[in-house]
Amino acid sequence: MILVVGGAGYIGSHVVKQLVETKPVVVLDNLSTGHRYAVDKRAVFVHGDLGDRATLVRMFEKYPIDAVMHFAANSLVGESVVEPMKYYKNNVAATLTLLETMMEYGVKRFIFSSTAAVYGIPNVDLITEDCPTNPINPYGRSKLMIEHMLSDFASAYDLRYVVLRYFNAAGAHESGDIGEDHHPETHLIPLILQHLLGLRDKISVFGTDYDTPDGTCIRDYIHVTDLAEAHILALHALLSDEKKTATYNLGNGLGYSVKEVIDMCERVTGKKATIEYTARRPGDPERLVASSENIARELGWQATRSLEDIIASAWRWHASKRG
Numbered sequence: 375m376i377l378v379v380g381g382a383g384y385i386g387s388h389v390v391k392q393l394v395e396t397k398p399v400v401v402l403d404n405l406s407t408g409h410r411y412a413v414d415k416r417a418v419f420v421h422g423d424l425g426d427r428a429t430l431v432r433m434f435e436k437y438p439i440d441a442v443m444h445f446a447a448n449s450l451v452g453e454s455v456v457e458p459m460k461y462y463k464n465n466v467a468a469t470l471t472l473l474e475t476m477m478e479y480g481v482k483r484f485i486f487s488s489t490a491a492v493y494g495i496p497n498v499d500l501i502t503e504d505c506p507t508n509p510i511n512p513y514g515r516s517k518l519m520i521e522h523m524l525s526d527f528a529s530a531y532d533l534r535y536v537v538l539r540y541f542n543a544a545g546a547h548e549s550g551d552i553g554e555d556h557h558p559e560t561h562l563i564p565l566i567l568q569h570l571l572g573l574r575d576k577i578s579v580f581g582t583d584y585d586t587p588d589g590t591c592i593r594d595y596i597h598v599t600d601l602a603e604a605h606i607l608a609l610h611a612l613l614s615d616e617k618k619t620a621t622y623n624l625g626n627g628l629g630y631s632v633k634e635v636i637d638m639c640e641r642v643t644g645k646k647a648t649i650e651y652t653a654r655r656p657g658d659p660e661r662l663v664a665s666s667e668n669i670a671r672e673l674g675w676q677a678t679r680s681l682e683d684i685i686a687s688a689w690r691w692h693a694s695k696r697g
């Protein structure tokens with residue numbers, strides 16, 4: 375059985391939907407940002423905190439858990455600067471409790487959701503996993519601390535793990551049942567689509583004076599279903615002992631500027647956006663684009679969905695739920 379911590383969240387719920395096709399799954403989620411409706415009915419659901427040892431002990435006693443996938447985290451960069459305590463407590467301390475309990479119960483396979491934020495402000499066009507990690511905010515630092523823990527635990531306790539550093543996850547499940555559903559929403563694509571649905575007055579572009587062709591920030595948008603497929607491959611590699619430890623970037627390898635994303639949203643939806651150009655948002659790196667060569671070579675993963683696919687799937691989702 376696979377324990378999915380944070381399986382009611384955006385990315386976790388998409389992975390659970392794929393995973394239940396082939397494996398028994400138990401989800402642990404405190405529903406602080408996730409949604410009960412998003413958890414596939416075929417999975418067992420436990421409502422609780424990953425930092426609560428008693429809950430974890432009950433779960434490890436009750437279910438024959440072979441591996442843990444860990445998606446649960448606070449993940450807003452701006453919030454992490456204002457409330458760092460929350461990030462070190464919920465991301466770092468709670469994960470330590472999870473790992474400690476796993477080691478006690480001899481569960482030694484772990485897949486961890488990390489982020490492009492561990493790279494800080496990289497000075498290369500395509501980011502490879504061996505680029506220096508210099509996070510510039512508490513969110514990125516909290517994720518990097520866990521990466522360091524995993525590496526130490528692998529040496530000391532034979533923990534086997536795959537770290538997946540996501541770039542900009544976006545898009546929705548093809549079934550139309552689940553998609554990005556954050557409250558409040560801060561991410562670019564859902565905000566544009568909510569605006570085009572008439573739920574917001576305008577879309578703000580944060581900064582027009584970056585050193586990029588059109589002056590707006592460049593990001594690597596990756597379909598959540600492509601991300602989910604990478605997790606399934608990573609799990610298979612861990613369970614079959616093909617991999618003991620690995621750290622991979624997950625992106626498309628293509629960068630799109632904020633303006634290009636708005637253009638594509640207009641094209642896909644056939645609607646015109648009202649754009650407000652504003653100042654830079656503090657902490658935004660100019661350009662973040664992944665090289666995902668390593669996971670392609672080692673696990674055979676390839677992103678197959680384009681920015682247009684991402685936006686079309688997100689549009690179907692937002693238009694159906696009208697928000």
Ligand SMILES: O=c1ccn([C@@H]2O[C@H](COP(=O)(O)OP(=O)(O)O[C@H]3O[C@H](CO)[C@H](O)[C@H](O)[C@H]3O)[C@@H](O)[C@H]2O)c(=O)[nH]1
Binds near residue numbers: 565577632655
């Ligand atoms: O209203 C908006 C919202 C965003 N942006 C811009 O759009 C780009 C993408 O912004 P998002 O907030 O959608 O995504 P981020 O790149 O900031 O965040 C991503 O990377 C972060 C780490 O860097 C976290 O992992 C986060 O959860 C993940 O979505 C950025 O250049 C941002 O400045 C706008 O111009 N206007």
